[in-house]
Amino acid sequence: MMRPWILPLLLVLCGSFVAVGLVRSGSPGTAAGLLPVFLALAGVNSPLIFPRSVGAAEAQRRSAVDGRPVIYWRPGCKYCIRLRVRLGRSAHRLHWVDIWRDPAGAAAVRAANDGNETVPTVVVAGRPRTNPDVEWVRQQLSRSM
CATH class of the missing domain: 3.40.30.10 (Glutaredoxin)
Known part of the structure; x- marks a missing residue:
């Protein structure tokens, strides 16, 4: 049953891509601050909190x-x-x-x-x-x- 996990997985992937892009552009601090936000959103939108x-x-x-x-x-x-x-x-x-x-x-x-x-x-x-x-x-x- 993958359907409930689609949005959380997309959030993790997007957050990872954004973080990697920020690190490559020389902003590791911003990447370190932004990635946990994407991970928190993924956690809240997952079935795990229920x-x-x-x-x-x-x-x-x-x-x-x-x-x-x-x-x-x-x-x-x-x-x-x-x-x-x-x-x-x-x-x-x-x-x-x-x-x-x-x-x-x-x-x-x-x-x-x-x-x-x-x-x-x-x-x-x-x-x-x-x-x-x-x-x-x-x-x-x-x-x-």
Whole structure:
């Protein structure tokens, strides 16, 4: 499954080319400062910052048992990244479904969003909410405890 890694790999390659060009032109300090920026952007846009994804069926089963929300997401989505970062440590208590890895998850998102794969889509007790406020997600998580 290379699709989630395309953007991070492009960022690493571009950053490397820019850094090499800067070093060759006599600006190693600028290259040393710029390369970490590209690497940080690659890391933020990679699937690595998200908790381990499960399949849609497994996430729905777990949610039915513990009442925690299911979050449908995809790598590279700035709204998903924002939600993930703002949730902080509590993000690991939610059920995450990568719609690029799970066709059933993508179908669930399309069903909730008039045929569009708009993420993040958060489902609580069978009710979907697209791009919700982080405080609302925290409230739903605290209710499930």
